[in-house]
Amino acid sequence: MTPYYLGASAANFSERGGVINIAIEGFMTLSAFSFAMFSIITNNTTLSIFLAIIINLAFALLYSLFTVKLKINQIVTGVGFNILIAGLTKFLMMIIFHSSSNTDRFEGIQDNAFIGQIPVIGAILSDYIVLFAIILIFISSFVLFKTTFGLRLRSVGENPEAAESLGIKVRHYKVYGILISGFLASLAGIWLASEQKSFSDGMIAGRGYIALAAMIIGKWKPVNIFFASLIFAFFEALQISIQISGTPIPSQIIQMLPYLITILVLIGLIGKTKPPAADGVPY
Amino acid sequence: MLSKFSISARANIISISLSLLATFLITVILILLIGKNPLPVFGTMFSEVFFSGYGIGQTLFKATPLIICGCGLAFCFHAAIFNIGAEGQLNAGAFTMALIALKLDWLPWYLTIIVCIIVSFGVSAFFGLIPAIIKIKKSVSEVITTIMMNFIIMALINYFLVDFFAAKSSMHTEKISDNLMLMKFSSMFSFFQGSSLNICFLIALALAFISYIIIYKTKFGYEIRAVGFNPSASKYIGTSSDRIIILTFIIGAGITSLTGLNFVMGYKGFYEYGFSNNVGFTAIAVALLARNNPIGIIFSSILFGVLDFGGLAVNDMVPKEIVLVVQGVIILTILSINTIVDKKYNLKR
Numbered sequence: 145m146t147p148y149y150l151g152a153s154a155a156n157f158s159e160r161g162g163v164i165n166i167a168i169e170g171f172m173t174l175s176a177f178s179f180a181m182f183s184i185i186t187n188n189t190t191l192s193i194f195l196a197i198i199i200n201l202a203f204a205l206l207y208s209l210f211t212v213k214l215k216i217n218q219i220v221t222g223v224g225f226n227i228l229i230a231g232l233t234k235f236l237m238m239i240i241f242h243s244s245s246n247t248d249r250f251e252g253i254q255d256n257a258f259i260g261q262i263p264v265i266g267a268i269l270s271d272y273i274v275l276f277a278i279i280l281i282f283i284s285s286f287v288l289f290k291t292t293f294g295l296r297l298r299s300v301g302e303n304p305e306a307a308e309s310l311g312i313k314v315r316h317y318k319v320y321g322i323l324i325s326g327f328l329a330s331l332a333g334i335w336l337a338s339e340q341k342s343f344s345d346g347m348i349a350g351r352g353y354i355a356l357a358a359m360i361i362g363k364w365k366p367v368n369i370f371f372a373s374l375i376f377a378f379f380e381a382l383q384i385s386i387q388i389s390g391t392p393i394p395s396q397i398i399q400m401l402p403y404l405i406t407i408l409v410l411i412g413l414i415g416k417t418k419p420p421a422a423d424g425v426p427y
Numbered sequence: 428m429l430s431k432f433s434i435s436a437r438a439n440i441i442s443i444s445l446s447l448l449a450t451f452l453i454t455v456i457l458i459l460l461i462g463k464n465p466l467p468v469f470g471t472m473f474s475e476v477f478f479s480g481y482g483i484g485q486t487l488f489k490a491t492p493l494i495i496c497g498c499g500l501a502f503c504f505h506a507a508i509f510n511i512g513a514e515g516q517l518n519a520g521a522f523t524m525a526l527i528a529l530k531l532d533w534l535p536w537y538l539t540i541i542v543c544i545i546v547s548f549g550v551s552a553f554f555g556l557i558p559a560i561i562k563i564k565k566s567v568s569e570v571i572t573t574i575m576m577n578f579i580i581m582a583l584i585n586y587f588l589v590d591f592f593a594a595k596s597s598m599h600t601e602k603i604s605d606n607l608m609l610m611k612f613s614s615m616f617s618f619f620q621g622s623s624l625n626i627c628f629l630i631a632l633a634l635a636f637i638s639y640i641i642i643y644k645t646k647f648g649y650e651i652r653a654v655g656f657n658p659s660a661s662k663y664i665g666t667s668s669d670r671i672i673i674l675t676f677i678i679g680a681g682i683t684s685l686t687g688l689n690f691v692m693g694y695k696g697f698y699e700y701g702f703s704n705n706v707g708f709t710a711i712a713v714a715l716l717a718r719n720n721p722i723g724i725i726f727s728s729i730l731f732g733v734l735d736f737g738g739l740a741v742n743d744m745v746p747k748e749i750v751l752v753v754q755g756v757i758i759l760t761i762l763s764i765n766t767i768v769d770k771k772y773n774l775k776r
Contacts, residue, residue: 164570166570166574210759210762210763214762214763214766214767215766216762216763216766217509217762219509219511219570220509220711220715220758220762221759221762223511223708223711223758224712224755224758224759224762225755225759226708227705227708227709227712227751227754227755227758228752228754228755228756228758228759229755230751230755231748231749231750231751231752231753231754231755232751232752232755234748234751235746235748235749235751235752237748238746238748239461239746244746244748350578353574353575353578356571356574357575360571394586394590396582396583396585396586396589397582397586399578399582399585400578400579400582400583403575403576403578403579403582404575404579406571406575407561407572407575407576407579410561410565410567410571410572411561411564411565411567412565424568
């Protein structure tokens, strides 16, 4: 659930400001890699998290330069970012670790021992990032729907002309949305690398795109997105257990379900969805 | 009108050369950053690529699928359809091609090849048709649907391949019969000794010329570009944008299936899972660089072919993965420089 929900929330903040962000996949890859790289080099987890987030924010800023300042097509920019980041991580892996497929292993983020002692839920919540992802449901609902910032961000995504006439700096808010997006996506990447205790090529494996799917199915609403992410996490677990148990249901079919469901939702078979009105329109 | 056209041609030339220059500089910086001397790197790359028949052959071989796929995408992009699904579409086509070639090898070889091309064109087009229909009926952006379709198609192929058609303990089909293999250049000219270049390259060139004529010289091409320019205004010239969306998706996605011809019948003799190595995405860059002009796509594909083979040639000096970085940089520099140059010339595309 964690990487999907963080990724989907990331995409949501960007799209609420009217910027489609299919570079989430790349952002997750980039932070997973930089976290792994810095962990191995510095052997300092906190510092590595910090650096991974900074690098991701820098790329998010670059993304906003392309999409907001230069008003370049957001989809094409996203594809470009994903290709660039995939190449960059492979290249750096080759340079630093002399293998284009995976890095050395490292410690990963230690769980919180205190929370870990709580029975039942302790095992889940002792992971800081998982804990944050759960709190994020409330934070993002609150920020998006109860604060001036959220109201302005949403108005920029719905009707930038009107927002501008009310004196809102439309482009600034779009950049804020993208930066939050970069930050949340970096947490998703860090979590994945920390779980695997290494970075390997292709480890994000389309989770960035599934996150987009979760956002769509969650209808751009934090709580719904959380449940959509849960469903996809369930499919992932199901697929793994099917592969192990050898039941006759082909695991590939389970694998494609998230994507299939997204299309079905989009064409309105499972409830109606409506993206922010000015989503994807440069302003 | 004419002066407007020449301005846009000038803007094209300026922005393409600036993009290439910027990319070149970034590459030089990248090589310097890892503590290598760019001169011998480019020297080796240049001599390996351009001064050996094998190098030229391999470069053109790697450019072939990009030309094909780029032309397919050009049709979509001219109609302002963002088909991100070429990767899935071309895999579906190539897989079909290999299966039919295996099942129909009792027909005369030329008939088998014709059936292969027609059916795999149809299969790829079918997968392109789904996002097209969803776009028209439900006005859902083709971007998300084509991305999702990529994953669905690849999962389907994986299922059919693993459970029914794979050769033992492999991720590829059985090898098709030898008489279905396309002729290699190396068997005609000793110059191309050892290279995988095959006559599919000529098919790709022909395809580019035909695409060019259709897009720029026919009424249909005019309609495509009109819809791409302004879908609501296009109806005043009597064009239904729905019809154009359907047709460009069918043609665009269908053409990508020919990529399989180069790999399945021109090179390996079987379909291999993941053979395309993101050609469907790289072709987006190829088409962008050429500004969706099929003749330009020939050249941008060859440039990417040079990078691809050149990267291999200098692998012991700089890791070949640098090519992937350079490809990403090319896309982003083209995008930004195009926009800046267009703004300077007051061109809206």
